[in-house]
Amino acid sequence: xxxxxxxxxxxxxxxxxxxxxxxxxxxxxxxxxxxxxxxxxxxxxxxxxxxxxxxxxxxxxxxxxxxxxxxxxxxxxxxxxxxxxxxxxxxxxxxxxxxxxxxxxxxxxxxxxxxxxxxxxxxxxxxxxxxxxxxxxxxxxxxxxxxxxxxxxxxxxxxxxxxxxxxxxxxxxxxxxxxxxxxxxxxxxxxxxxxxxxxxxxxxxxxxxxxxxxxxxxxxxxxxxxxxxxxxxxxxxxxxxxxxxxxxxxxxxxxxxxxxxxxxxxxxxxxxxxxxxxxxxxxxxxxxxxxx
Amino acid sequence: xxxxxxxxxxxxxxxxxxxxxxxxxxxxxxxxxxxxxxxxxxxxxxxxxxxxxxxxxxxxxxxxxxxxxxxxxxxxxxxxxxxxxxxxxxxxxxxxxxxxxxxxxxxxxxxxxxxxxxxxxxxxxxxxxxxxxxxxxxxxxxxxxxxxxxxxxxxxxxxxxxxxxxxxxxxxxxxxxxxxxxxxxxxxxxxxxxxxxxxxxxxxxxxxxxxxxxxxxxxxxxxxxxxxxxxxxxxxxxxxxxxxxxxxxxxxxxxxxxxxxxxxxxxxxxxxxxxxxxxxxxxxxxxxxxxx
Numbered sequence: 001x002x003x004x005x006x007x008x009x010x011x012x013x014x015x016x017x018x019x020x021x022x023x024x025x026x027x028x029x030x031x032x033x034x035x036x037x038x039x040x041x042x043x044x045x046x047x048x049x050x051x052x053x054x055x056x057x058x059x060x061x062x063x064x065x066x067x068x069x070x071x072x073x074x075x076x077x078x079x080x081x082x083x084x085x086x087x088x089x090x091x092x093x094x095x096x097x098x099x100x101x102x103x104x105x106x107x108x109x110x111x112x113x114x115x116x117x118x119x120x121x122x123x124x125x126x127x128x129x130x131x132x133x134x135x136x137x138x139x140x141x142x143x144x145x146x147x148x149x150x151x152x153x154x155x156x157x158x159x160x161x162x163x164x165x166x167x168x169x170x171x172x173x174x175x176x177x178x179x180x181x182x183x184x185x186x187x188x189x190x191x192x193x194x195x196x197x198x199x200x201x202x203x204x205x206x207x208x209x210x211x212x213x214x215x216x217x218x219x220x221x222x223x224x225x226x227x228x229x230x231x232x233x234x235x236x237x238x239x240x241x242x243x244x245x246x247x248x249x250x251x252x253x254x255x256x257x258x259x260x261x262x263x264x265x266x267x268x269x270x271x272x273x274x275x276x277x278x279x280x281x282x283x284x285x286x287x288x289x290x291x292x
Numbered sequence: 293x294x295x296x297x298x299x300x301x302x303x304x305x306x307x308x309x310x311x312x313x314x315x316x317x318x319x320x321x322x323x324x325x326x327x328x329x330x331x332x333x334x335x336x337x338x339x340x341x342x343x344x345x346x347x348x349x350x351x352x353x354x355x356x357x358x359x360x361x362x363x364x365x366x367x368x369x370x371x372x373x374x375x376x377x378x379x380x381x382x383x384x385x386x387x388x389x390x391x392x393x394x395x396x397x398x399x400x401x402x403x404x405x406x407x408x409x410x411x412x413x414x415x416x417x418x419x420x421x422x423x424x425x426x427x428x429x430x431x432x433x434x435x436x437x438x439x440x441x442x443x444x445x446x447x448x449x450x451x452x453x454x455x456x457x458x459x460x461x462x463x464x465x466x467x468x469x470x471x472x473x474x475x476x477x478x479x480x481x482x483x484x485x486x487x488x489x490x491x492x493x494x495x496x497x498x499x500x501x502x503x504x505x506x507x508x509x510x511x512x513x514x515x516x517x518x519x520x521x522x523x524x525x526x527x528x529x530x531x532x533x534x535x536x537x538x539x540x541x542x543x544x545x546x547x548x549x550x551x552x553x554x555x556x557x558x559x560x561x562x563x564x565x566x567x568x569x570x571x572x573x574x575x576x577x578x579x580x581x582x583x584x
Contacts, residue, residue: 021520025543053568169400169461171564175541177522203421228313231467249467270428272463276345 003159003192006040007090007098008033008185011014012062012105012153013273014049015170018181019104032182035189037196041098045153048078053171055273062103067093069177083153091156100127100159102188103152103199107166107274109281110235113138113180116162117209119145120150123159126200126292129207130191131161131184131272139238141267142209142289161188167235170272193195210238210265210284218280219248219256226251229270229280237267241283248280293415295451295484298332299382300325300477304354304397304445305565306341307462309519310473311396324474326451327481329488333390335382337445340370345463347565354395355443359385375445383448392419392451394480395444396473399458401573402527405430405472409442411437415451418492421499422483423453423476430476431530433559434501434581453480454492459527463535463565472489495583500514502530502557502576510572511540511548518543521562529559532576540572 008026010019023042033040044050046061057078064070064083069095075081081196090098102124107114115128115138132138141164154160162182168177183260194200227250233241240263243245248256258264264283268274271281300318302311315334318325325332336342338353349370356362356375362385367373382390390413399406407420407430422428433456446452455476460469486492511519519542525533533539533556540548550556556575560566563573 024516108464123472167461169459169564170466171462172562174402174526174562175520176526178520179523221583227466228465228470231471232467234466240339251320260425270464270466272461275463 001099002196003099004040005098006038006189006192007043007101007157008040008062009043009045009086009090009101009103009153011047011050012045012103013055013060014046014051014104015021015053015055016104017171018106018165018168018177020050021173021178021183021268022045022104022181033185033189035193037193038099040189043086044079045086045103046079046082050174054252055170062153065093065153066147066149066151068149069151087156089128089258093156096157098157100192101154101162102163103154104185105162105164106168106177107164107268108169109268109270110237111139111166111267112128113184114141114164114165114267115139115184116141116143118143118150118160120289121158122291124161125207125289126189126203127159127161128189128190129203129291130201131187133201133204134187134205135180135183140207141212141284142287143212147153148155199282203292206288206290209287209289210267211287213264215279216247216266216281216283217278219250221251225278227256230255232268234268235269237269238265241266242265248286294488295330295391297390297556298481298484299393299449300332300410301335301337301382301393301395301445303339303342304337305347305352305396306338306343307345307347308396308398309463309465310398310457310460310469312336312342313465313470314396314473314477316493325477325481327485329485330391332481335378337378337395338371338374344581345420347460347462349554351473354445357385357445357447358441358443360441361443378445378467379448379532382545386506388449390449390486392453393446393449394477395446395452395454396477397454397456398460398469399456399560400461401439401562402529403431403458403527403559404458405476406433406456406559407431407476408435410435410442410446410454410457412581413450414583416453417581418495419451419453419480421495422493423584424499425493425496426479427472427475428547432499433576434500434579441464498580498582501579501581502559503579505556505575505577507571507573508539508558508573509570511542512570513543517570520545525558525561527561529561530557532556533558541545
């Protein structure tokens, strides 16, 4: 397989400024993302949300890319229209003009460098494994597909990587987070270049991934959130959580503890973007996936 | 002077959840803010902005409290109407039903615990000095009044304190920031109680303050922001800045340096709430103010 066109997307969420800034920089200085064997093309995700410094206008753009939704004639929301447009210029999904897509995100959680896989496609796994070999602090987050027709922007292309870097507040640029995001994209482009040149570097035979298991909601009393992340859990993404470990501290001073049967690893702990859904964190299990 | 009524306000900015959460907690458990010699009353600043998780709907509520604006009959914005309402129930300004107001804010900058004085009223200075004696990490930020008719919510009462605590993303609650905010309010209430009982604790004869001197804008090229906070300045609130020290790193890789004649101290470095005004930080000079 030769990769001919790579899409790099920023601003899928309008208040995550890092990707938007990098598109601006690379638009002015394209040599940073140019590789001799393929074209790299830049795309802005959600311009209206960017203008308003909000995650989205009507609904989360990064959930609008099911084929069913893209083909629907009842596009009521700004994001569903925008998804159709992006699918036209990046895709179309299933027969895409691009071979790979990178989608750049940030998080308010202490997630560090997080490489997100929405399936165990070998290309994606090896791409993530390579980036991790260059940036050993990077963690791989694996969301097993819950449906064949996936809703993520990345699902436009079979080969894809989402990168999520934090902690950073929404609506802020930090040079450290910008530099890490650049690192991920540059290593990713380098890897594709090596593949095209038949010079793939050695890839570990397996990688450790944090596999999404379930979301945890904030505690509610009478329909109102009544407790928040316990101080011992704040900023502790990827730290093992066992039965009896604190999850939440409540308005009345009481503590809610994890009571699951197995050791889990919380990620996206206290992510601002999920408050509107009352989600406090995701729980993962650790797994090893073979890259060959 | 006996203090009879104290107002505590949260949610003046709708995406600063800490104060909103504390109002909720204290509404359920009022004993935490009750003191025997005065009443403490709780007020929500901007309910519509809270609902939408935004700083404000039309304009910054915390700039709507000039007498001129409060008396105007041309109230076009949600916040100017809300300011009139709050002035009625907390104030009215100049003849207020409350003797003291505390206004709780948070910042994305690494400001720590910041006690904000908008004048050098001795009560306010001594209140801040007392809180600082109990929380030695607290810094005092002094904004010399630039006009007699001030626009801040706190200007409803002659005696007032704004507290600003960070870093914390907008739209997030953290137990550490919540605990620090509680600490400031409880110490403040304790101080007022001590005054009413004629048992004022010893107060330092002078306090060090960071006096606001000027705002610094992000660099602009062709009307667009073209550089961001230099990595050495990020999170370095209150650190001395001298001629030649880096301020910004630009799209083209160049660095913009501070070229002022005197040592200054940046605060609100990379504050998300000021991006819409293109403000990157405030520069202060250090001063000592007498409390007697």
